[in-house]
Amino acid sequence: MNHSSWKVFSAFILAVLVMGLLPITAYAATPADVVIGNSYTLGSGKVLNDDLLIIGGSVNLMQGSTVNGSVILIGGSLNAAGTIDGELAVFGGTLNLASTFVLNGDLITAGAAMNRDPGAQINGQIYTGGDTPNLVLPGGVHLPNLASNFNPFFRVGGFLVSIFLWALVAMVVAMFIPTHLTRTSQTALSQPVVSGGLGCLTIIVVPFILILLAITICLIPAALIGAFILAIAWVFGMVALGLEVGKRISGMFNQDWHPAISAGVGTLALMIVLSGLQTIIPCVGWIPQTLVGLIGLGAVLLTQFGRKPYAPTPSLPEASSDDSLPSGIS
Secondary structure, three states: OOOOHHHHHHHHHHHHHEEEEEEEEOOOOOOOOOEEEOOEEEEEOEEEEEOOOEEEEEEEOOOEEOOOOOEEEEEEEEEOOEEEOOEEEEEEEEEEEEOEEEEOOOOOOOOOOEEOOOOOEEEEOEEEEEEOOOOEOOEEEOOOHHHHHHOOOOOHHHHHHHHHHHHHHHHHHHHOOOOHHHHHHHHHOOHHHHEEEEEEHHHHHHHHHHHHHOOOHHHHHHHHHHHHHHHHHHHHHHHHHHHHHHHHHHHHOOOOOOOOHHHHHHHOOOOOOOOHHHHOOOOOOHHHHHHHHHHHHHHHHHOOOOOOOOOOOOOOOOOOOOOOOOOOOO
């Protein structure tokens, strides 16, 4: 709703990301509050006195169940036959509303498939697509409508689509070459200075070379291929770091996710933080995203797209006093 709400939201996401980059530790968490890639059912007669966040999971709210809070669905599915006293926000998922469903707050959807029984009651307003109002996140934090408060051409739906495309790409890549991503992320974390330096040098030198190639008409295809490979390397590096973030987040919830889920959730969290900082602080918000991208790019080059583990060249051992003289000379 105001700028302070943005600060609270970004601080919450950033805290999750920072904890995800720390060594894996099992943190206590209530499964009813956050459902990531799992299934959850709130049985008939049960009451959840909290907000419910669903990321890529499947949730069933049985007839007679009650959620005294807001429900946010990001991907996955929600089968609702009970009562929600707060707001219901659905982004890119599937929503099935039974005839016994009652929503006492607003319904907000963007890129979602909704199947609504005519008997389902929605006592608040219904917002879809570009009409999305201020969103309420778990904990009562209001996320303002970017279209009205910042850039008139920037839409919440477009922002969500972009970060979900990142997550989708991450999941597809992790399904086929998880080992390559792991090698890249480990190199980025163990050698951030070397990776960042190589990435910075690449961004400075390679575009200059591509411009020189493009000047000669016959080498324009080579320049285009080079630019394409550079873009792929940048994306691969970001996804590799997202996979590492996802692994640490799964450790926070004491879960062992499939690499595809870890990559998708981690990349989603990473892009929310980086894109959010760039939106909130336009002047310097691009710096964290650039630094992360450069480190990821350098790690991709050091490992040849994760094909080979990077091993720094060991320094030569110093000669001992016994080895300094030829044999037979004392």
